[in-house]
Amino acid sequence: MTDEKSQFVYVAYIRTTADELWSALTTPEITKKFWLGATFATDWKQGSAWTLHLDDGRLADIGEVLEIDPPKRLVLKWQHQFMPELKMEGDATCEIALEPAGNAVKLTIIHSIARADSKLIKAVSGGWPKIVSNLKSLLETGLIAVD
Numbered sequence: 001m002t003d004e005k006s007q008f009v010y011v012a013y014i015r016t017t018a019d020e021l022w023s024a025l026t027t028p029e030i031t032k033k034f035w036l037g038a039t040f041a042t043d044w045k046q047g048s049a050w051t052l053h054l055d056d057g058r059l060a061d062i063g064e065v066l067e068i069d070p071p072k073r074l075v076l077k078w079q080h081q082f083m084p085e086l087k088m089e090g091d092a093t094c095e096i097a098l099e100p101a102g103n104a105v106k107l108t109i110i111h112s113i114a115r116a117d118s119k120l121i122k123a124v125s126g127g128w129p130k131i132v133s134n135l136k137s138l139l140e141t142g143l144i145a146v147d
Helices: 018-026 028-036 118-142
Strands: 005-015 040-041 049-053 059-069 075-080 091-099 103-114
Touching: 005 118, 018 028, 018 091, 018 103, 018 118, 028 040, 028 118, 091 118, 103 118
Parallel strands: none
Antiparallel strands: 005 103, 040 049, 049 059, 059 075, 075 091, 091 103
C-alpha cells in the first residue's frame, strides 16, 4: 500500500453561529440554495448512507456518514458517481469541522483520497470554493454569489 494521497483543504470564516451553519449543511431545503441546486439525502446518523443529487436528478455522489458530532464535525466517505474517470478512483473522505471564531464560525473542509494526483481532488478543488462562497453569502446576506 502506498502512503501517497491527494488532499484539498479549504477554510472560510462565516459570520453566523455553529448551529445555523450546521443546519445549512444538513437541511436539504437550505443545501439546495447554495450547493448549486444539489441536495443530500440521508438521516445524518453515523453509519448511514447518503446520496447527493444534482438539480436535474442525476446522482452525483454517494457515501457513508463515518462520524457526526453536531454542530462540530462531520466526516463522510465520498464516492463520485457520474463521471467515470472520477468514479474509478474509489472512495474519498470529506471532513467538515466547525469551530467558533469570535462572531463567526471557522469552517474547515478537508477532502482527501489515497491516490496521488487525483482527478477527483482536482475537481472538488474547483467546486468547494463555489459552494462555500454561496454558503457564506447565503448565511451572511441571504443572497447567492455563484450559480
